[in-house]
Amino acid sequence: MSRAVVVRLGAFAGVLALAFAGTFALGSAIDPIAAADPAQETPGMAGMEQPAAGHGEGHGDAAGQPPGLAVSQSGYTLVPATTFFQSSQQTALRFTIQGPDGKPVTQYTKTHEKDLHLIVVRRDLSGFHHLHPTMDATGTWSIPFTFTAGGTWRLYADFQPAALDETLTLGTDVNVSGLYIPVPLNDPASATTVDGYDVTLAGTPQAGKESELTFAVSKDGKPVTDLQPYLGAFGHLVSLRSGDLAYLHNHPAEHADAGTKGGPQITFGTTFPTAGTYSLYLDFQHAGAVRTAEFTVRVGTDGTAIVPPTPQPSHPGKSSSPGHGETPHGH
Ligand SMILES: [Cu+2]
Missing domain, CATH: 2.60.40.10 (Immunoglobulins)
Structure with missing residues (x-):
């Protein structure tokens, strides 16, 4: 009974000990997530009880969290x-x-x-x-x-x-x-162009407060006054928060009946939940097609006014707008 067996047993025990140590280390590594709430800190017991506490919080209680973050x-x-x-x-x-x-x-x-x-x-x-x-x-x-x-x-x-x-x-x-080349967000701007439509944005967004956002649509230098209702409104606005992609969906207060005409302005009452950078997607319908104008908006705790460029009266022989908003945008 040889020494060899004992040695092997010893080695086996060593492996077990290592495995156990590994599990323990992993356990500790996971703890900080559950222990995110400083009130739960229990020195020494480093979060052994935390998972239960964490569960109670997270279930179905999405109060305070914007939509779109949960499956x-x-x-x-x-x-x-x-x-x-x-x-x-x-x-x-x-x-x-x-x-x-x-x-x-x-x-x-x-x-x-x-x-x-x-x-x-x-x-x-x-x-x-x-x-x-x-x-x-x-x-x-x-x-x-x-x-x-x-x-x-x-x-x-x-x-x-x-x-x-x-x-x-x-x-x-x-x-x-497939090939993945990340596309950085456009810089914040109060004007953009989509399929030949110039769209401007005006407003004073402020974190946690409802603010009005007004978009105006023009084409070839002329305001578009015959926007078509799309899904019961002259525009739909989805805003996604950069960083976690929280989702906000807005529509104008007024309903748009079939056959009516809207524009050039579309106004939304929007509450951005927090300060941050948001990507705004405005859907509007004109001449039978739906287009999406994209804006990057920085929202602060103080309302910072977004001022659109003054429309330039088009002068014959002179290029009306000096290339504003014509950002190359990868899709
Ligand atoms: Cu829809």
């Missing part, structure tokens, strides 16, 4: 059919909204004329799309889609279950393989 809330969960895609290949975005009973939700209350709005954007805030998938009898939503480039993309479902009194925005990340 599951108030008993409803966004369940994508897959989270792996290939860029430049048409695919189907397919998902269900799982209800509190674990089954796909099939009954919705329309918001902005649709049962569900799907927003797709890459996590660098480029490649924004606002889509309206269709639902089959089983509650599976789908829409053909082509991711134009690789990277991590975020899907938001914005909807109101028939059984709930409020709208929910659930978000999930998906992985798209």
Whole structure:
């Protein structure tokens, strides 16, 4: 009984001890997350009890958090059919909204004329799309889609279950393989151009307070006065907070009936929850097509006025606007 056995046992015990030490180290490494609340600090017991405390806080209580940050809330969960895609290949975005009973939700209350709005954007805030998938009898939503480039993309479902009194925005990340070149945000600017439309932004956004944002649309130097209603309004505004992609959806106070004309101004009452940088996507419809104008806005704790450039009367023979806002924007 040889020494060899004893030695081997000893070695085995050593391995166990190492494994145990490893587990312990891992445990400690995880603790700081749960111990984020300084009130929970228990020196010595370094967070052994923390996970339970953490759970109580996080469940369904999204109070104070803007929408779009959670995949599951108030008993409803966004369940994508897959989270792996290939860029430049048409695919189907397919998902269900799982209800509190674990089954796909099939009954919705329309918001902005649709049962569900799907927003797709890459996590660098480029490649924004606002889509309206269709639902089959089983509650599976789908829409053909082509991711134009690789990277991590975020899907938001914005909807109101028939059984709930409020709208929910659930978000999930998906992985798209393919070339990924991150696109930095445009610098904050009060004017931009999309498909030949010049769009300006005016307002005094302030963190935590409702402020008015006024967009004005013109084309070839002339204000556009025949904007068409799109989803019951002359404009839709989605704002995403840079850093965590929190989601804000706004629409003008006034409803736009079919056949009426709007513009050049579209005004929104918007409350940015915190100071920070936001990417704003304004959808408007003109001449039968929906366009999206993008703005980067810095929101501070003091209201800082965004002043649009004064419209230049177009002089024959002179270029009217000196290249403002014509930023190359990668999509
Ligand atoms: Cu929509």
